[in-house]
Every structure is written in C-alpha cells, then in structure tokens.
Amino acid sequence: MSDFKITRLDYADANFKQQLAALLAWDETDDLEIHQRVLDIIAHVKKKGDSAVIEYTNRFDQRHIIQADELVLSQQQLEQAWHSLKPEQAHALETAANRIKAYAEHQKIESWQFTEGDGTILGQKITPLDRVGLYVPGGKAAYPSSVLMNAIPAKVAGVSELIMVVPCPKGEMNSWVLAAAYLAGVDKVFTIGGAQAVAALAYGTESIPAVAKIVGPGNIYVATAKKLVFGQVGIDMIAGPSEILIICDGKTDPAWIAMDLFSQAEHDENAQAILISDDADYLNQVEQSIYKLLPEMERAEVIKTSLSNRGAFIKVNSLDEAAEVANTIAPEHLELSIANPADLSEKIRHAGAIFMGRHTAEALGDYCAGPNHVLPTSGTARFSSPLGVYDFQKRTSLINCSESGAHELGKTASVLARGESLTAHARSAEFRIKSS
Structure with missing residues (x-):
C-alpha cells in the first residue's frame, strides 16, 4: 500500500x-441535470402529493406500494426493532443517547425580559419549532448515531412532533436505525427517501405533514432538494x-x-x-x-x-x-x-x-x-456552528411600552420615520405622545 x-x-x-x-x-459544482431533475420531482410532489411520492418510491426504491398508509411504520414496529437488538447494541445506543441528551440539556435557551426605568418591558420569548423533519439514509446503510444526534436535541428543545423519513430499497429496513428512532422519541416514520421525501416534508401531502425545518444527511439529490426548498422550510446545513x-x-x-x-x-x-x-x-x-x-x-x-x-x-x-x-x-x-x-x-x-x-x-x-456530530464543513466553521438545541428553538422579541415609554420613544421614532419619508410610521408613533 x-x-x-x-x-x-x-x-x-x-x-x-x-x-x-x-x-x-x-x-x-451544481450538476444542472440533477438540479433540473430535483426541481421536477419537487413540482410533481407539490402538485400530486401522495401519488407522486408513491410513484417515485416505487421507481427509485424498487417497491410495490399501492396506498400511502403502506409507507408508515407504527410505533409497535419501532419498539420491536429496539427489542430485537443484542444487549450490547442496546446498551451502546442507550449510553450514547443519554450522553447526547445530557449535553443538549445545557444548550437550552430560556426566555428573558427586563424592565426599564419608565416601566417599559423588553424581552425575548423562546419557543420550540412545531414540527421537524429528519432525513436518515436507509437501505444497507446504518446510521443510528445520526438519528440520535438529530432527534434528541429537537426533543430537548420541545419540538412537539418529529417526523422521520428513511428510504427502504426493496423494502429493506435497518433495525439499528428504527431502534434509534424509538429510543430518541421519533413520532412518525415514513419509509421514503430522496428528493421526493424532502419535497413531501417541505410542502406536505395528504398523508405526510409539512414541517418547519428539515435536518439530516443525504446524497446529492437530497442535498440539492434541501437547497431548493430552503425558504419554504428551514434546513440544518448543506454538508x-x-x-x-x-x-x-x-x-x-x-x-x-x-x-x-x-x-x-x-x-x-x-x-x-x-x-x-x-x-x-x-x-x-x-x-x-x-x-x-x-x-x-x-x-x-x-x-x-x-x-x-x-x-x-x-x-x-x-x-x-x-x-x-x-x-x-x-x-x-x-x-x-x-x-x-x-x-x-x-x-x-x-x-x-x-x-x-x-x-x-x-x-x-x-x-x-455527547456534543453533536453534525458539524460545519468546507470552511463554514468560520461563520456557523454545530447542530444543537438552539436550531430547534425560535426567538421572538417582546416589547411592552409604558405610557411614559411610548411618549419618549415616540419622539425618537417620529424623527427617524419622517427622515425616511414614512409619514404613517411617524404619525402612528406621534399619536401616543402625550400633549403638554
């Protein structure tokens, strides 16, 4: 060698x-042919929903799905996968999960506020995302660690519904991956993959709910699809x-x-x-x-x-x-x-x-x-961070003006708004200025 x-x-x-x-x-370099192919898949899924997802799943994964409910795995199946593991496998997954969760607990951002001298209250409200989609490579590939690293921080953040998609070529499922999903508290699992799975998560279908954010690794088709649906949904990163x-x-x-x-x-x-x-x-x-x-x-x-x-x-x-x-x-x-x-x-x-x-x-x-293994690549660590609980939380600004605060701030806002020729802005603030 x-x-x-x-x-x-x-x-x-x-x-x-x-x-x-x-x-x-x-x-x-973006492969224009792949880019166009993914655009077509996304458009078809947006238009046809479940039927498009079934069509692509049968074509690309060599399956024979007739109805969308055949794409869903039950919690009983996930639990069965967990119990099918050898003791040392289950122990290793559980140890990893506990350590990832313990680390993630330290990352939680809490709401805060403070009161100014005139009684005006300013603050920040932290809320979890409602629903998150997790893409997991499937087939012979076994990445249970990826399931844990993506799902556990989302659950620690308080995400109420976590939807996992995992392709199952020829119907082949990986028990490690399903067991990790059970352990991490994944709420629903659909046996779909590729760009069609990303499109379904981004726009929703009759059976697959639309999510607020999509995380998890995938091939060039998955990465391209994540790029193209960004804006409709959030994404973790393009690795x-x-x-x-x-x-x-x-x-x-x-x-x-x-x-x-x-x-x-x-x-x-x-x-x-x-x-x-x-x-x-x-x-x-x-x-x-x-x-x-x-x-x-x-x-x-x-x-x-x-x-x-x-x-x-x-x-x-x-x-x-x-x-x-x-x-x-x-x-x-x-x-x-x-x-x-x-x-x-x-x-x-x-x-x-x-x-x-x-x-x-x-x-x-x-x-x-314990720390997350989803990390910035290709020099992007210059401006981005590892995946964490904060990626599944939103920050909302809080402003509660007292009468006195509205009076004083209104003066400043009026000057700035008129400087930008936005008269309605100015008058909206001026209405709340107390007459002397």
Whole structure:
C-alpha cells in the first residue's frame, strides 16, 4: 500500500498560502441535470402529493406500494426493532443517547425580559419549532448515531412532533436505525427517501405533514432538494465531505494518529485528512504507520484515494503557526494531540469541534461523547456552528411600552420615520405622545 504519496506542505515555503488554498479547494459544482431533475420531482410532489411520492418510491426504491398508509411504520414496529437488538447494541445506543441528551440539556435557551426605568418591558420569548423533519439514509446503510444526534436535541428543545423519513430499497429496513428512532422519541416514520421525501416534508401531502425545518444527511439529490426548498422550510446545513485536522507535537503514538486520519478518510474518496506538526521526523513516522496499517482496513481503497487526493502533512515551526493554519482551514473536526491542548485551544477561532488531548479520538465525538456530530464543513466553521438545541428553538422579541415609554420613544421614532419619508410610521408613533 506504499504505492502512493501524501502531499507535503511547509509553512516556511514562500507559496505556502497558495498551496494550502489549492489543497482546500472544494467546488462541488451544481450538476444542472440533477438540479433540473430535483426541481421536477419537487413540482410533481407539490402538485400530486401522495401519488407522486408513491410513484417515485416505487421507481427509485424498487417497491410495490399501492396506498400511502403502506409507507408508515407504527410505533409497535419501532419498539420491536429496539427489542430485537443484542444487549450490547442496546446498551451502546442507550449510553450514547443519554450522553447526547445530557449535553443538549445545557444548550437550552430560556426566555428573558427586563424592565426599564419608565416601566417599559423588553424581552425575548423562546419557543420550540412545531414540527421537524429528519432525513436518515436507509437501505444497507446504518446510521443510528445520526438519528440520535438529530432527534434528541429537537426533543430537548420541545419540538412537539418529529417526523422521520428513511428510504427502504426493496423494502429493506435497518433495525439499528428504527431502534434509534424509538429510543430518541421519533413520532412518525415514513419509509421514503430522496428528493421526493424532502419535497413531501417541505410542502406536505395528504398523508405526510409539512414541517418547519428539515435536518439530516443525504446524497446529492437530497442535498440539492434541501437547497431548493430552503425558504419554504428551514434546513440544518448543506454538508460537504468529512474533514479532520490533527495538530500533534510529535509525542503521540504515530499509529494512533494514522488511525485517526483513517477515521475520516474512510467516509468517502473526497474526505479530507490533514496532519500538522512541528516535528518533521514525526510526520515520517506517521506516514510509515499509514503504510503499515492501511492493508488491514476494510475500506482501504477509499482511504488510499482520500489521502492521495486531498490528504496532507504540513510542517510548521511552532504550535502557534499550527493554530494559524487551523484557523485558515476552519475544520469540521480538530484534534489537538499535544501536551497542553487547553492553552492552544484559546488560539483556535474556527472549528466545528475541538478534541483535546492525546486520548480524545474524533471517533468518540461521532458516537457517544455527547456534543453533536453534525458539524460545519468546507470552511463554514468560520461563520456557523454545530447542530444543537438552539436550531430547534425560535426567538421572538417582546416589547411592552409604558405610557411614559411610548411618549419618549415616540419622539425618537417620529424623527427617524419622517427622515425616511414614512409619514404613517411617524404619525402612528406621534399619536401616543402625550400633549403638554
């Protein structure tokens, strides 16, 4: 497996910034054919409702559905899936769920208000979304962790109805996924997928209720559909390929770091795994560990392609330089495999999640550490955050003017409104100004 090379960059090179930019470039150009196909699917579902959903489900998932009620899974079926798990599987799911819930409880935003001197009350009211749609990949794919990470924060936020859609090609269902839905408190499950499922959630059909927001991962058709229905509903994010950036001081077992790089590279050929160190010899040690361990991996070819095309080793002169590079990359996952991770974390401004210390593998965050694994990718950590309870809550401003407050504020509003030539605004405020 040593028939490939990982890109090497050096912070000291004059053209380092250009090389780094080229490495990070990710332009998944919109496929116009897919875009048009998804637009057609959305339009058909909006017009025909259940019949369109059934038509697409039968065509794409090779099923033989006649009536919409055949697409619904009962709570009894979810509970049966839960009880079908082996004890160690159920224990693992329950442990993860409890930790995710405990962390999410700390994220809840509460309503607040304050009273000004004249009696005017200002505040903010927090309310949960009424109904949320959760997309979960289906078939042979098993992502119960994705169900927990998306559903539990919604329930902690107080969302009253959580609708899950999961495709079941040829009628094949994954018991792990259904068991996770039961454990997380999902209210309804429809066995549909693709752009048609997103459209159904966004606009509603005779059987599938319209939601306020759609969350969860999916393929290019699902991602495109989420883009196109945004505005009709909210969405979590449009996720790019998985990423990991590791900063190491050369003191961690190189095999550990090699496997941490693999843990993201195995997602798909476009995933990105980068290692930064101030120890050039250590980079060589990790490279040798990669060559040694790669043949053991079930997804060795995917990892090899990912590391060859988008992976990199970056040599820096100091950990401060490493932090600077990390802020430029703004990675989804950042491991600080160093002696004093807390100190360096103070210098990190942009990262989806930071895994601190030599013993904190990114994989723990994917499953059971507690913080959400739905994270910003492709540099979007510069302006966005992990999925959390706050994504399922709305903020409403509260204003309650006292008579005195309306008098004083009215004067200010009148001047500003007339400055904008909005006379009705001005007079509306002026009506409440007390005559002297």
